[in-house]
Every structure is written in C-alpha cells, then in structure tokens.
Amino acid sequence: MTVPTSVARRRWLALVGTRLAGVAGAMLGLVLAARATTIGPKLLGIAIVLAALVIIAVVPASLAHRWRSPE
Structure with missing residues (x-):
C-alpha cells in the first residue's frame, strides 16, 4: 500500500522543517x-546547542521510523 x-x-x-528548526x-x-559575558548565559547557550543537536x-x-511503509 x-x-x-x-x-x-x-x-x-x-x-x-524539523532539521531546519534544529539548525536554527x-x-x-x-x-x-x-x-x-557571564557563565549563566554561556551555559544556557551550550544547553540550547546540545538540545538542538539532539x-x-x-x-x-x-x-x-513511525511513517515507514509496512513491508
């Protein structure tokens, strides 16, 4: 089917769109x-980068995988 x-x-x-949103x-x-300039925003930026990479x-x-056609 x-x-x-x-x-x-x-x-x-x-x-x-998901990939582009992750890159953005x-x-x-x-x-x-x-x-x-301080550690707080720097850590937040690093956390955002890691979350976006995931x-x-x-x-x-x-x-x-969810949308894969059945065999």
Whole structure:
C-alpha cells in the first residue's frame, strides 16, 4: 500500500522543517554562548546547542521510523 503524494510531501516537509528548526536553534545557542559575558548565559547557550543537536539527530529519525511503509 503506497502513501498518496500529498501525504508524502507533507511528511517530507515536516522532516526538513524539523532539521531546519534544529539548525536554527543550534545557531541561536552558538551566538548566545559566544556573546555571553557571564557563565549563566554561556551555559544556557551550550544547553540550547546540545538540545538542538539532539533534535536534529533523533526527531527526524523517529518520525521516519513511525511513517515507514509496512513491508
């Protein structure tokens, strides 16, 4: 059973959007960490970068696994 083209397109856009949101979050965290003068904002920036990297790696893979066609 195949998935209709419109559903496949929406799923692909969701995967790409998730990756782009993760990259944007990582960039925000890098800017925050680089421009911070005290340890608090620097740690927050590093935490944002790490969370964004997890989002980039885990969320698209789990969505693709959930949407995988049955054999």
